[in-house]
Amino acid sequence: MSGPLAGVRVADFTWVWAGPTCTMQLAHMGADVIRMESMRRPCFIRTLPPWPDGRPGLNRSGYFNQYNQGKRSILLDLSKPEAVDIAKRIAAMSDIAVENFAGGVIDRLGLGYEELRKVKPDIVMISMSGYGKTGPESGYVSYGPAQVPLSGMSTLTGYRDWPPMHVGMSYGDPTAGLHAAYAVLASLYHREKTGEGQYIDMSQCESTMVLLGEGIMDYTMNGTQPPRSGNRVPKMSPHGIFRCAGEDRWISIACGSDVEFAALCEAMGRRELADDARFRALADRKGHEDELETEIEAWTLTQDAFELRDRLQAKGVAAFPPMLNRELAEDRHLNERGFFVEKEHPEVGVRKHAGIPWRMSATACEVWRAAPTIGQDNEYVFGELLGFSSDQIADLVAREVIH
Template sequence: MTSPLPLEGVRVADFTWVGAGPFLTKPLADHGADVIKVESRTHTDPIRSMAPFRDGRPGPNRSGYFANRNTSKRSICLDLKSIRGKELALALIAKSDIVTSNFTPGTMDRLGLGYRDLTAVRPDIICLEMPMQGNTGPHRDFRGYGLTIAAAGGLLGLTGYPEHPPVGTGTNYPDHVPNPLHAAVAVLAALRHRRKTGKGQYIELAQLESTVNVIGPALLAAATGRRVDRAANQDASAAPHGVYPCAGEDRWCAIAVTTDDQWDALANVLGRPEWAAKPCYATADGRLATREELDDAIAAVTAAHDAEALADALTATGVPAAVVSDAAHILTDPQLNAREHWKVLDHPEMGPSVYDNIPYRLSATPGRLHTPAPVLGADTRDVCLNLLGLTPDEYQHLAAEGVVG
């Protein structure tokens, strides 16, 4: 018998979509909250149409991107622009503890679902909105996703080589880490506040401001008048510090050296004992090498090594190192598998599919991925009949009109 989940009894009316919003409500759902994702059949969540798709076949219920962000949730479809659809949304909110959205400022108000509308049906509601740049200021109406937020927030400006344009982070980092997790912590704090005071809260999480937290040290440096520029893989407290080529096609090993002992160990593992017992790698003429020359010298040696064997040899001597893995390697990683990081859930349309498990372990109140991502509108009838009190005939009538589905 499975243990109860810590957020059981908490209900979330989830109007979020795309990346950051669903990643906010996912940990709530995985820890027991009844997260009801409100969707539309005429304007589906964009990531339902984003690759990768199971077996390479597109479809609103076949996106791995969507599936990854929406475990343990339910899905209902409402036409929020219809009077009856808005009424059902308010009825759902009246039976919910939390309402979340990440639309452009004013969207929920125009739908008749603004904070004042919510408190009219649930005075102690906790409402969280995630506008890109906040609800006030000259940029309040700007629209954007993780990529544009990372650019506006200075994160992309720090990635890449100083002599080249920014290269980015390879993924929409603001959507995956700072914004959804800051929002989740804010929601949990509001739940605790309501438990102690009986009062709800309105939470505005400006995604740009949340993202700026990621580059705090660079901001402090800039505030002192120091120019902050892209530094590739360089690190102020480590040298060498980079990703180095290894034997085989597109095989690499990441290496970081922060102490003299680590430098000596690296020199010995690479078969270059003459490098040891020196403060830094020296050139043939005795001059201390630049970082670029140091990287070139190490890369010339690592290119003959097997990436896994090199990483193992270095870590065994205390040098921080790791193989650069692709998705296939990650799936077979012994550490992740030993910790049961991968979980297979049987999706109604995609069949057994691999999901990444919850990456943090709470000893007293653990969560779990208890259902796969929902197919579009899978729970509309159940929610309307068993939670909102519609009769089967009323539901069929509204379904025929396109209000529900």
């Protein structure tokens, strides 16, 4: 393993999406991440599609294999005290512990911060519960899709006079994972300076809510709740997605200034629109947005989306087609930058996954292997790392402490 976190070990008690997103960032940076999994209750996303060739299996989920690349996996039955003791031994050899169970679960297992700091006083531990460990909603059930409406995002999503809408993906999960990774890195830096570990109480809902700071500020300053506005935004016009030639083909166009709008009009062959009193300045365009969008879409309907992207970008206009999965996987730009990762997986072979979205000049990061099959690293962790003999491991397996 290489990267800025090479030599750092993570005791990973996460599952589903939010927690694994956090530990994936740490693995990308070179940390040795050990997932503690269970055969009694396998990670939920191990059971989710897509599966290669449509054949399900705990090791075949593209969903799981995307968010757990570069990690190890062991199998423990944490309902048994001996397994909890083994988990503590791993924590004692770790720098970081990450968990995103429902509030209180990790403490009931005997693996909360107060227990782990007894075996590793300077450990950094983060709990990524849905609503935090304090407050009247701390015990509420949480999934990423529930956090989106609670954060206020759904209220702002949709068209005027339509009901609130979901945003198309579970923003709460990956957003929480990214914020958790930032908090862990800051805590590691603090430990390096002071020698002190610490506990991080994180609310996944709050990590989504911070994306909507302007909505909260608008209310606290002005007492207002803006209406839903579809693809439109207050400080740009046009700002939308327009039909192009072909079936279900579209292009997004956003003009952030009058200069950019004039460039769009030139590309359309309609320079007169830039001088039209209805569209001359932003305030004019905002007041006649329906008419403006009608003019634009009458033109885009005759255009190929990707050819139009190139023409508009050449004139300094932000424009891009909404990409299909196939187009993303085959995208020349992403492939030439080395964004995609292809690693051999024991059950699904070589598959293309989204990789690391940053490039560091001095501390190169890498995905060192594909996501683990369930329990793939039992022998390494129990044998080499913890020093159990083959007879001890066989006994633990026979008693189903480990699997």
